[in-house]
Amino acid sequence: MAADEPTSGALTSGSGTPAPGALTSGTPTAGTPASGTPSSGALTPGTPAVRSPAIDALAARLRDVLGQGQVLTDRQQLRTYECDGLAQYRVVPALVVLPRTAGQVAAVVRACADGGVPFVARGSGTGLSGGALPHADGVLIVTSQLRDILAVRPADERAVVQPGVINLQVSRAAEPYGYYYAPDPSSQQICSIGGNVAENAGGAHCLKYGFTTNHVTGLEIVTPDGELVRLGGDAPDTPGYDLLGAFVGSEGTLGIATEVTVRLTRLPATVRTLLAAFRTVDQASAATSAIIAAGVVPAAVEMMDALAVEAAEAAVHCDYPAGAGAVLIVELDGPAAEVQAQFEQVTRLCDEAGAFETRVAADDTERQLIWRGRKSAFAAVGRISPNYLVQDGVIPRTALPEVLRRIGEVAGVHGFRVANVFHAGDGNLHPLVLFDDSRPGEAERAESVSGAILELCIEHGGSITGEHGVGMDKSRYMPLMFSADDLETMHLVRCAFDPDGLANPGKVFPTPRLCGERPGVHSGAHPLQEAGLGEVF
Amino acid sequence: MSALDDLAVPAGDDDHVAGVPAHLVAAPADTAQAAALVAAARDLHVVIRGGGTKLHWGPPPRALDLIIDTRRLTGVVEHAAGDLITVVRAGTPMSRLHRLPGQQLALDAPDGATAGGTVAANASGPRRLRYGTARDLLIGITVIRPDGVVTRSGGKVVKNVAGYDLGKLYTGAFGTLGLITECVFRLHPEPAAHSFVRAKAPPGQAARVLAAQPAASALEVHAVPGADPELAVLLEGTPAGVRDRSAEMARLLDGEVSADPPPWWGAMPPGDVTVKLTGVLSQVPALVATAVGAGATVSGSAGAGVLHAGFPADGGDPHARVALLRAAAVRAGGHAVVLTAPDGVRPALDMWGPVPGLALMRRVKDRFDPGHRFAPGRFVGGI
Ligand SMILES: Cc1cc2nc3c(=O)[nH]c(=O)nc-3n(C[C@H](O)[C@H](O)[C@H](O)COP(=O)(O)OP(=O)(O)OC[C@H]3O[C@@H](n4cnc5c(N)ncnc54)[C@H](O)[C@@H]3O)c2cc1C
Numbered sequence: 001m002a003a004d005e006p007t008s009g010a011l012t013s014g015s016g017t018p019a020p021g022a023l024t025s026g027t028p029t030a031g032t033p034a035s036g037t038p039s040s041g042a043l044t045p046g047t048p049a050v051r052s053p054a055i056d057a058l059a060a061r062l063r064d065v066l067g068q069g070q071v072l073t074d075r076q077q078l079r080t081y082e083c084d085g086l087a088q089y090r091v092v093p094a095l096v097v098l099p100r101t102a103g104q105v106a107a108v109v110r111a112c113a114d115g116g117v118p119f120v121a122r123g124s125g126t127g128l129s130g131g132a133l134p135h136a137d138g139v140l141i142v143t144s145q146l147r148d149i150l151a152v153r154p155a156d157e158r159a160v161v162q163p164g165v166i167n168l169q170v171s172r173a174a175e176p177y178g179y180y181y182a183p184d185p186s187s188q189q190i191c192s193i194g195g196n197v198a199e200n201a202g203g204a205h206c207l208k209y210g211f212t213t214n215h216v217t218g219l220e221i222v223t224p225d226g227e228l229v230r231l232g233g234d235a236p237d238t239p240g241y242d243l244l245g246a247f248v249g250s251e252g253t254l255g256i257a258t259e260v261t262v263r264l265t266r267l268p269a270t271v272r273t274l275l276a277a278f279r280t281v282d283q284a285s286a287a288t289s290a291i292i293a294a295g296v297v298p299a300a301v302e303m304m305d306a307l308a309v310e311a312a313e314a315a316v317h318c319d320y321p322a323g324a325g326a327v328l329i330v331e332l333d334g335p336a337a338e339v340q341a342q343f344e345q346v347t348r349l350c351d352e353a354g355a356f357e358t359r360v361a362a363d364d365t366e367r368q369l370i371w372r373g374r375k376s377a378f379a380a381v382g383r384i385s386p387n388y389l390v391q392d393g394v395i396p397r398t399a400l401p402e403v404l405r406r407i408g409e410v411a412g413v414h415g416f417r418v419a420n421v422f423h424a425g426d427g428n429l430h431p432l433v434l435f436d437d438s439r440p441g442e443a444e445r446a447e448s449v450s451g452a453i454l455e456l457c458i459e460h461g462g463s464i465t466g467e468h469g470v471g472m473d474k475s476r477y478m479p480l481m482f483s484a485d486d487l488e489t490m491h492l493v494r495c496a497f498d499p500d501g502l503a504n505p506g507k508v509f510p511t512p513r514l515c516g517e518r519p520g521v522h523s524g525a526h527p528l529q530e531a532g533l534g535e536v537f
Numbered sequence: 538m539s540a541l542d543d544l545a546v547p548a549g550d551d552d553h554v555a556g557v558p559a560h561l562v563a564a565p566a567d568t569a570q571a572a573a574l575v576a577a578a579r580d581l582h583v584v585i586r587g588g589g590t591k592l593h594w595g596p597p598p599r600a601l602d603l604i605i606d607t608r609r610l611t612g613v614v615e616h617a618a619g620d621l622i623t624v625v626r627a628g629t630p631m632s633r634l635h636r637l638p639g640q641q642l643a644l645d646a647p648d649g650a651t652a653g654g655t656v657a658a659n660a661s662g663p664r665r666l667r668y669g670t671a672r673d674l675l676i677g678i679t680v681i682r683p684d685g686v687v688t689r690s691g692g693k694v695v696k697n698v699a700g701y702d703l704g705k706l707y708t709g710a711f712g713t714l715g716l717i718t719e720c721v722f723r724l725h726p727e728p729a730a731h732s733f734v735r736a737k738a739p740p741g742q743a744a745r746v747l748a749a750q751p752a753a754s755a756l757e758v759h760a761v762p763g764a765d766p767e768l769a770v771l772l773e774g775t776p777a778g779v780r781d782r783s784a785e786m787a788r789l790l791d792g793e794v795s796a797d798p799p800p801w802w803g804a805m806p807p808g809d810v811t812v813k814l815t816g817v818l819s820q821v822p823a824l825v826a827t828a829v830g831a832g833a834t835v836s837g838s839a840g841a842g843v844l845h846a847g848f849p850a851d852g853g854d855p856h857a858r859v860a861l862l863r864a865a866a867v868r869a870g871g872h873a874v875v876l877t878a879p880d881g882v883r884p885a886l887d888m889w890g891p892v893p894g895l896a897l898m899r900r901v902k903d904r905f906d907p908g909h910r911f912a913p914g915r916f917v918g919g920i
């Protein structure tokens with residue numbers, strides 16, 4: 001099945017979206033279903049040869065609302081949407097729709113609710129946890145035609161955008177005014193703001209600036225029963241429960257975002273970028289800890305180990321110092337006076353931790369060159385190994401040396417190489433497990449090494465995902481982090497939004513659950529009396 | 538013996554919430570005891586009390602049997618300095634968290650406030666401009682649900698997207714979704730130096746401050762009817778950096794550098810009616826002007842667009858004033874929320890004004906607290 005699929009399909013987002021180009025080669029290409037994957041039903045690629053009458057009726061209704069060209073039923077067309085950035089899961093959706101307005105999204109969802117048909121939102125399809133994996137009997141709602149930037153208001157530090165707008169476009173639109181949109185996932189040239197909201201996307205500069213959740217102040221959403229509702233707003237601290245905060249990171253399981261109000265951040269007065277090379281990963285980790293402990297909050301602290309450097313060197317000739325066991329990229333930004341003082345401090349701390357070479361970007365070109373190695377790293381690893389798995393786990397940064405050592409051991413025992421390229425400043429690891437899919441059984445074994453890495457993260461008090469989300473891929477690991485009661489509590493929120501479970505079913509939660517009756521207020525005798533306490537006082 | 542029998546004592550004269558007396562008070566000492574207590578109190582109407590500094594915010598509860606007091610639920614469970622996080626029990630005084638060795642929880646709160654109460658009230662102060670609010674600094678939380686079940690969300694690492702971020706939901710919920718027993722916070726290093734710049738300047742100057750990229754930690758406005766409005770800026774960083782930046786800021790605002798904040802810094806304005814006003818940044822000057830024109834004293838963050846207005850209830854029709862402020866806040870893209878008002882005035886006031894998403898909020902409350910026993914009637918829309 002999936003094994004013989006062309007892996008380049010991973011990022012193809014179908015008609016209307018730009019070709020993914022450069023990012024395609026960076027897609028993780030596991031090629032085969034992982035061991036211990038969810039029910040095989042979810043993995044079966046084909047839709048039934050004959051669509052159900054219910055879907056046919058739904059397609060007819062949606063064509064009336066959206067127009068002929070916005071509803072795809074042709075199997076070849078549907079297949080271009082069968083996976084997201086995690087290509088080992090593939091499901092052909094029953095229908096794909098391309099709404100052009102929020103009202104159309106609401107109409108589609110209402111039609112799904114009426115028919116009890118599941119629906120899945122899709123932005124650019126770059127997600128790495130199978131979050132946008134379609135449902136075989138459901139509708140895939142693609143936001144690629146909701147691409148307008150509705151307002152840029154620098155004086156209010158806000159921009160209002162449609163969900164399909166590409167992350168980088170927001171910064172491009174704000175830059176002429178001296179502002180930008182701070183969350184910068186490495187996929188920012190192609191991923192959508194709606195997808196960022198759903199995943200609470202992070203990026204290299206989130207160490208200082210925070211994640212998507214800290215930069216979204218308002219949303220318009222379509223609830224799973226098809227209503228348009230506003231959460232939050234332009235101003236901070238909207239009264240009532242912070243449903244906006246609960247929605248961000250909910251991976252499309254609480255509804256579909258149709259409009260996003262984001263915070264714009266002032267472009268920093270100065271930026272300084274430094275590359276420090278160390279003999280060992282331990283030294284680079286120690287430098288990271290020392291920088292943070294000294295009270296410096298750099299804009300970014302990124303680490304690459306020897307294998308990641310080797311790959312980047314081969315791919316983009318970034319010319320990092322030879323013989324490095326690990327490199328750190330440290331970026332500082334802010335007022336010139338502060339940056340200068342911190343810069344001296346960081347350089348000294350790197351030296352003390354054992355840096356054998358430290359380079360400073362003299363200008364923007366040199367800065368780009370330093371970042372080019374880091375940004376190309378995923379793609380580069382694809383050139384030194386036939387296949388690889390991207391893992392995404394978090395540990396307390398003080399545990400970096402210990403956990404990186406143990407990752408090396410676990411991989412070594414099973415005969416795998418692991419390249420590490422990650423957000424060191426916030427302990428967000430991205431170990432890439434290299435393997436060769438043409439060798440029988442190797443994909444499954446790579447998957448189990450990758451899983452063991454997550455267990456290491458949990459053992460050290462960390463998380464099973466720092467930015468790529470749970471999606472389809474990691475739902476089975478949720479019980480490592482959360483008790484049944486914790487998961488049930490999250491499910492209470494799910495039931496409040498989506499009692500029928502139609503929004504992106506099968507994602508995030510490890511086991512399917514039902515919501516039960518919608519609860520109401522009970523009345524009766526005074527509870528103190530009922531509790532037998534009435535007479536006491 | 539149930540945990541209720543073990544822990545609850547008859548309420549005293551001071552044990553009331555916004556004028557409604559309780560029958561019982563209980564102060565559990567840890568999460569396990571708190572869970573047993575809440576489970577045993579399954580049929581009681583409950584209000585949670587932290588430092589009690591803000592129990593008079595919001596309307597009185599529709600019914601009240603038991604006050605759960607968090608004053609014994611105290612202590613720093615863990616301070617992982619290298620990871621800049623701390624795990625604390627909900628009743629821990631904020632003053633303690635402002636002074637961890639070399640580090641701080643950068644969340645302004647008055648003396649006497651607890652960590653849990655500050656999260657539950659979503660209180661914030663001047664430094665929100667730089668550090669954000671409770672929702673940004675809380676990375677993990679333990680809550681006893683109204684049915685007595687202990688539940689956690691988030692974790693102990695700053696970056697974490699596993700599962701729903703329920704910490705956000707409990708933040709600002711005023712104890713209507715359960716009892717917070719533990720919080721995990723992200724910490725910040727104590728800045729090496731700081732200074733204030735104070736100026737008599739109209740609120741419109743705030744925009745110039747923001748545009749000048751001083752990376753201010755706070756930008757506060759203060760305006761009193763009949764007096765010149767003031768601005769004050771907090772700058773933090775390295776000693777040399779702060780010196781340069783303060784001098785530059787003082788020039789820009791034609792103000793003075795000062796080691797200390799102005800007396801009104803971070804305090805609620807006087808008056809027995811207080812209203813929180815929010816708006817987009819460009820509308821802050823208009824919002825301040827309207828409030829001062831209506832006879833209110835205003836202070837708050839001109840950099841974040843969150844202000845507090847205070848006025849005496851007997852100095853004119855409070856309903857008309859609230860309506861005026863609300864209209865101005867709505868025009869500014871924000872809200873006007875009444876925080877405090879005398880008992881005689883409060884019942885007739887609309888405390889919140891329009892709340893987007895209210896129907897969804899009711900559905901959340903129904904799922905968490907189907908019996909509507911936790912702080913009934915104290916939250917938006919009668920939740
Ligand atoms: C090379 C590469 C590098 C990456 N680097 C990073 C990184 O640095 N940081 C990071 O955080 N991620 C990174 N990612 C992962 C991915 O880009 C992000 O998760 C991104 O936010 C997904 O956006 P998308 O538009 O592609 O969403 P999709 O993949 O289309 O969807 C992701 C999820 O969001 C839901 N969704 C999409 N649109 C909406 C909407 N409007 N309303 C509600 N739900 C919606 C989907 O149902 C799905 O669950 C990387 C991916 C690649 C391929």
Ligand SMILES: Cc1cc2nc3c(=O)[nH]c(=O)nc-3n(C[C@H](O)[C@H](O)[C@H](O)COP(=O)(O)OP(=O)(O)OC[C@H]3O[C@@H](n4cnc5c(N)ncnc54)[C@H](O)[C@@H]3O)c2cc1C
Nearest residue numbers: 587588589590591592650651653654655657660661712717
């Ligand atoms: C700019 C500004 C200035 C302020 N100035 C002042 C001031 O001068 N004086 C002042 O008193 N306050 C002031 N406040 C408000 C104050 O900061 C907070 O309301 C306070 O932190 C609440 O803490 P507390 O422990 O006193 O909570 P309490 O007042 O006891 O409780 C507050 C709310 O939280 C709930 N709650 C408490 N603990 C828990 C828990 N563990 N789990 C669930 N719910 C809980 C309560 O039921 C109640 O609804 C100010 C706020 C701001 C934003």
